[in-house]
Amino acid sequence: MEDQDNHHRQEERSDEVGEMYGHITAWTNELGICNRILRKKLQGAEGIILGRDVKGRVTEFFPETIVRARCADLLEGEQADENGFFTKDGEHFGHATAWMRELGIGYRVWRDRMRGAQGISGRDVGGAPMNSGFYSETIVRERFADLLQIEVALETGFIVRHGTRYGHLTAWAEEFGITWNSLKQRLESSQNISIRNPQGKVVNFYSEVLVREKFADLLSEETLVAEGDGFCMRSGECYGHLTAWANTLCVGRKALEIRLKNVQGVLGKDSQHKAVFLYPESLVKKCCADLIQQEMLVADESGFCMNGGDKYGTKHAWQGILGIDELTIGSRLKDVQGVTGKVHTGNVIRNGFYLESIVIERCADLLKEMPVAGDGGLFTHEGMRYGTASAWARDLRIADPAKIRRRLRNNNGVKGKDKGGRVLTFLSEAEVREACADLIQQKQ
Structure with a gap:
């Protein structure tokens, strides 16, 4: 079996009149040049002969002299390993991407620090030439000496120094459920230390003591935290953020915001633990009395409700009763002002309930007996x-x-x-x- 394998290998690199021949894959393995690049280099090459590969397929075999002549630029210099490095004369060399990955250095920092540095030529792992693209470890460590002395944080974004925990803004945002922008605003001018984050970028780290001090109002156990609907209770009073009140009272958020702009809400958190101002119900109703609609229709599960003996329903509800498509009903009611109300789930539908008599009048021609198409139309x-x-x-x-x-x-x-x-x-x-x-x- 071993003799047969050797025979196949000899077939793949034939010797004719003292010249070594091989097919593309054989030369790729022999010279360490990417198959795609090698094919491009050998297009139109002379001296090709036909032969059979190890599987018996007829293919082209290229002479060694032609291959080496056409790939001379690729065969100069050392070839990098899969990590992007090679060793020459006892010195470690790597291309820019390899060093950035190895040392955790960002592209912009690399570009600025390595400007003017002299590299040597070599080949990447696929055999492609990189002129002056490999830099010695000595030069790299010299250019980044100060950065390489800076500590690197853990993957969590924290580091402990002298018994005190430090973290960058994103880490503290995740830790305490405070938005990144809120953290930046309060900590921007505060004392910090420079640490490299897990990606190698030098950023500001802030101590846990400082963060807790600056955000004592949000980190206190007494801090109000709204539920998923945007509300919470304190001392028998209902508190909610702007969006929650706007949805519940059926008023525009912008209009609500204007009326409460001079009112100090209570700093708390929403259901996502983001910092928000929460406003008590009594205060909201007082400031927005002109906006609040005291009586609001509330539909049952079918989508209908009664008001003063009149029946109201959403377009979707009327579709189910009349057998007319919702879009068609909508087109007939496009100039009709609906009434605001709530569906049975509590969601407010602004101007979305329509009086039965108006719907019947606008869709009268569609309510006549009409033929109905089957599955085939x-x-x-x-x-x-x-x-x-x-x-x-x-x-x-x-x-x-x-x-x-x-x-x-x-x-x-x-x-x-x-x-x-x-x-x-x-x-x-x-x-x-x-x-x-x-x-x-x-x-x-």
């Missing part, structure tokens, strides 16, 4: 089959429904409903076949 009416342009395109195997629409654009057709309740125009089979006879003939 067709129905039979007075002995004639009708369908939408899309349905006839499928039925008659016409590629583009738009062609049917263009040819019958002046045809009013018959109004009907699709399976989803949408009111559409349906065209008769006879008219479609007459107008599109040539298109139908092409498919036969």
